[in-house]
Amino acid sequence: xxxxxxxxxxxxxxxxxxxxxxxxxxxxxxxxxxxxxxxxxxxxxxxxxxxxxxxxxxxxxxxxxxxxxxxxxxxxxxxxxxxxxxxxxxxxxxxxxxxxxxxxxxxxxxxxxxxxxxxxxxxxxxxxxxxxxxxxxxxxxxxxxxxxxxxxxxxxxxxxxxxxxxxxxxxxxxxxxxxxxxxxxxxxxxxxxxxxxxxxxxxxxxxxxxxxxxxxxxxxxxxxxxxxxxxxxxxxxxxxxxxxxxxxxxxxxxxxxxxxxxxxxxxxxxxxxxxxxxxxxxxxxxxxxxxxxxxxxxxxxxxxxxxxxxxxxxx
Amino acid sequence: xxxxxxxxxxxxxxxxxxxxxxxxxxxxxxxxxxxxxxxxxxxxxxxxxxxxxxxxxxxxxxxxxxxxxxxxxxxxxxxxxxxxxxxxxxxxxxxxxxxxxxxxxxxxxxxxxxxxxxxxxxxxxxxxxxxxxxxxxxxxxxxxxxxxxxxxxxxxxxxxxxxxxxxxxxxxxxxxxxxxxxxxxxxxxxxxxxxxxxxxxxxxxxxxxxxxxxxxxxxxxxxxxxxxxxxxxxxxxxxxxxxxxxxxxxxxxxxxxxxxxxxxxxxxxxxxxxxxxxxxxxxxxxxxxxxxxxxxxxxxxxxxxxxx
Numbered sequence: 001x002x003x004x005x006x007x008x009x010x011x012x013x014x015x016x017x018x019x020x021x022x023x024x025x026x027x028x029x030x031x032x033x034x035x036x037x038x039x040x041x042x043x044x045x046x047x048x049x050x051x052x053x054x055x056x057x058x059x060x061x062x063x064x065x066x067x068x069x070x071x072x073x074x075x076x077x078x079x080x081x082x083x084x085x086x087x088x089x090x091x092x093x094x095x096x097x098x099x100x101x102x103x104x105x106x107x108x109x110x111x112x113x114x115x116x117x118x119x120x121x122x123x124x125x126x127x128x129x130x131x132x133x134x135x136x137x138x139x140x141x142x143x144x145x146x147x148x149x150x151x152x153x154x155x156x157x158x159x160x161x162x163x164x165x166x167x168x169x170x171x172x173x174x175x176x177x178x179x180x181x182x183x184x185x186x187x188x189x190x191x192x193x194x195x196x197x198x199x200x201x202x203x204x205x206x207x208x209x210x211x212x213x214x215x216x217x218x219x220x221x222x223x224x225x226x227x228x229x230x231x232x233x234x235x236x237x238x239x240x241x242x243x244x245x246x247x248x249x250x251x252x253x254x255x256x257x258x259x260x261x262x263x264x265x266x267x268x269x270x271x272x273x274x275x276x277x278x279x280x281x282x283x284x285x286x287x288x289x290x291x292x293x294x295x296x297x298x299x300x301x302x303x304x305x306x307x308x309x310x311x312x313x314x315x
Numbered sequence: 316x317x318x319x320x321x322x323x324x325x326x327x328x329x330x331x332x333x334x335x336x337x338x339x340x341x342x343x344x345x346x347x348x349x350x351x352x353x354x355x356x357x358x359x360x361x362x363x364x365x366x367x368x369x370x371x372x373x374x375x376x377x378x379x380x381x382x383x384x385x386x387x388x389x390x391x392x393x394x395x396x397x398x399x400x401x402x403x404x405x406x407x408x409x410x411x412x413x414x415x416x417x418x419x420x421x422x423x424x425x426x427x428x429x430x431x432x433x434x435x436x437x438x439x440x441x442x443x444x445x446x447x448x449x450x451x452x453x454x455x456x457x458x459x460x461x462x463x464x465x466x467x468x469x470x471x472x473x474x475x476x477x478x479x480x481x482x483x484x485x486x487x488x489x490x491x492x493x494x495x496x497x498x499x500x501x502x503x504x505x506x507x508x509x510x511x512x513x514x515x516x517x518x519x520x521x522x523x524x525x526x527x528x529x530x531x532x533x534x535x536x537x538x539x540x541x542x543x544x545x546x547x548x549x550x551x552x553x554x555x556x557x558x559x560x561x562x563x564x565x566x567x568x569x570x571x572x573x574x575x576x577x578x579x580x581x582x583x584x585x586x587x588x589x590x591x592x593x594x595x596x597x598x599x600x601x602x603x604x605x606x607x608x609x610x611x612x613x614x615x616x617x618x619x620x621x622x623x
Contacts, residue, residue: 041425085612089619094364094425095566099611102559106604113599233429240426274445276437283430290422 006141012261013145017153018218019257020250022047022211022228024156026235027242027249028163029207032200033079034244035167036179036193037302038086041097044232045104046078046205047212052108054213055223056115058125067125068213075209076202078104083201087194090306105226112223124221128152152214159207163246176200180300183307193307208232230283237286243297252289259285318598326595327588337587339473343545345583346482347372350537351561352568352575353489354530358424359570360493361526362506367413367428368534369558370435371406375535377442378405379542380549383460384447394463399481399539406535407528409435414527418520424527432558443551455551466544476544483576485536490572502526556604560586563607567614582607 026043033040050071058067078100085096116123128150136147167173178186179196187193211231216223238256242249263281266273330337351368358365382401386394413427443455466476493499504512505522513519541553564582568574589603 089616091615091619095615098366098562098566099608099615102563102608102611103605105559106601106608110599110601110605113601230429230433233426237426237430240423274441276441276445279437280434283433286430287416287422287427290426291416291420294420294422 010141010144012265014149015261015264016254016257017145017149019260020253021152021156021218022214022231023235023238023253023256024160024250025207025211025214026232027238027253028159028246029075029204029211030235030239031204031242031244031246031249032163032207033082033197033204034180034239034300034303035176036197036200037183037300037305037307038082038197038201038204039093039097039304040082040100040201040204041094041233041236042078042082042100042104043208043235044228044230045101045108046075046208047104047215047228047232048108048226049074049078049104049111050209050212051215051227052111052212052223053209055125055216056111058217059123060115064125064128064217067217068210071209071213072206073209075205075207075212077205078209079202079205080198082205083198086306087197087201090308093304093306108223109225122222122224125216127219127221128217150218152210152218157250160246160250167246177300180302183302184309187307187309193309208235211235234282234286237290237293240297240299241289241293243293244299255289256282256285318596323592323596323598326591327585330591331584331587336473337591339470339475340587341580341583342475342479344586345580346479346540346544347537347555347557348560348564348583348586349482349486349576349579350533350540351557352564352579353486353572354534354537355562355565356568356570356572356575357489357493357502357533358523358526358530359565360499360506360572361502361522362509363417363523363526364425365410365428365527365530365534366425366558366562367410367431368530368537368561369554370428370432371409371531371534372538372541372554372557373432373435373439374409375402375406375538376542376549376553377439377538378402378535379464379539380442380447380457380460381405383464383542384458387461387464389461389463391463391465391467394461395466395543398460398464398543399536402535402539402542403532404535406538407532409535410527410531414524414531417527418524424523428527439549439551443549447549449548457549459548460542464543465547466540476540478540478544482536482540485533486572486576489533493572559604560607563611566611569614 026047030043053074054067054071057070058064082096082100085091086093130148131151133147137143167177175186175191176196179191179193183193212228215227220227234256238252239249242252259282263278267275267278331341332338351372354368354371355365379398379402383394383398386397409431413424413431416422416427417424440455443457447457449456449458466478469475469477493502501517502522505517505519509519537557542549546553560582564575564578568578585603585607589600592598593600
């Protein structure tokens with residue numbers, strides 16, 4: 001009985017660790033831009049493009065790595081566009097984010113249709129394999145959950161640790177945070193505000209592209225329309241919830257991934273609950289989390305605003 | 316990409332205007348697009364972003380269908396207004412949840428309205444597969460609503476319902492309300508400068524609440540018109556991509572309620588042309604969607620040009 005329970009638990013926890021990756025990557029990307037004051041809502045669109053290009057790259061070149069790199073490149077280009085329109089042209093960040101979301105939404109399906117066409121049998125790519133870490137994966141329970149996953153799971157966790165170090169332990173991190181809190185003060189100390197925003201937007205875009213590419217490479221093996229299923233939007237809520245801090249975002253990802261896996265598990269298990277209600281769990285959880293986030297968490301002071309050094313601003 | 320561009324333009328204009336079928340298609344697309352655009356634009360005048368028009372449409376359609384099925388026996392003069400009202404109320408209710416969360420807890424409405432869309436997908440699936448499932452249909456679909464709940468046809472063949480009059484009337488009323496009445500002025504003032512409005516005694520948070528609920532009512536109406544006018548039943552996926560197009564329309568019109576109907580018509584022409592392009596020239600419909608997103612970007616860019 002205890003053995004069975006343990007196996008159940010390990011299985012569940014492994015799936016959760018598998019599911020955190022898109023949330024972690026997309027949210028850390030959002031966090032990175034947000035810390036310099038760039039707030040984008042194009043996550044869902046960039047992730048869709050990442051999923052589409054990642055799949056197509058892997059399908060055409062026969063290598064998952066190519067797909068991942070192409071997805072990151074596409075994400076970076078979206079980030080570049082976001083930074084150019086908002087930082088250089090000073091257009092409304094939210095509206096540009098929406099426009100890029102639309103663009104990505106259309107582009108993802110269009111690319112797929114151009115390359116693959118309309119087929120009954122969608123082409124498949126191999127999914128990412130688990131890479132057990134020698135030694136560590138032998139630890140009972142924990143080894144299976146943490147150290148016997150595909151390498152993007154490791155990457156997502158290491159990235160979170162790295163970003164934490166970068167943000168709070170280095171002078172670049174300090175400058176980066178200063179840009180989001182008070183660009184004017186940062187500017188007066190010689191920090192290049194525009195450059196900071198370009199770099200974080202492109203880096204963030206890369207992570208979102210990667211987050212999208214993860215979906216066909218781990219779950220489905222192919223691209224389907226709208227396959228991101230709101231994960232990009234949830235990532236925004238998650239970033240708020242995590243207070244724009246890498247370590248809390250990692251924890252929050254566990255929660256959202258847990259809800260996602262739980263909804264699937266209960267669905268398979270039956271229990272007489274209509275599956276439609278279970279499917280709404282991640283979204284309802286997001287709304288509930290937002291209630292807490294707005295109360296207890298603070299966002300960068302200059303979030304969502306463009307900085308014009310030639311203008312006098314209050315902050 | 317090797318497509319004949321002049322021919323593509325000709326196809327768009329020809330199908331959307333010259334063929335009777337195409338023109339009716341354009342008008343039928345115009346109705347939900349205009350309502351969705353209004354559902355986005357009205358909260359926008361108060362500075363709030365309603366990205367939940369899709370969910371509000373779906374839930375509005377559920378409300379309309381529920382009324383249409385439960386009171387199927389009623390005659391037209393009774394049932395049709397009830398069906399429409401059902402759609403409006405359900406849509407308003409769906410928007411009232413994020414609106415209340417904004418009012419009570421100060422939660423950003425953008426995310427909550429998006430989340431409510433995803434919740435509504437499951438809701439409609441439940442209604443169309445569990446409650447009023449039509450076993451004859453392959454796709455999740457409900458049984459038809461009562462005949463009295465159908466909007467009368469304006470032209471029998473190709474079928475065009477007279478819902479378009481209702482919608483144009485609604486657009487006019489919304490325009491007058493926002494631009495010519497004190498209530499509308501408070502709405503606009505709350506969006507333009509919340510701080511100043513507060514000083515002048517406008518309850519800004521109530522205005523935000525109101526604007527979102529109004530938006531939900533308009534989106535719910537679009538759902539009701541789709542059910543009562545076009546499908547006469549609830550079909551999963553009947554929302555198409557109206558929400559995104561509605562937002563694009565609202566943004567291209569830059570929140571100007573007078574411009575919204577014209578932009579909506581332009582987009583309806585493009586959309587109907589696009590499906591013709593898919594049939595005749597094998598150009599995927601998403602192409603037109605990208606073009607619309609680009610049009611939006613260029614319209615927004617013209618602001619930048621004007622500033623210089």
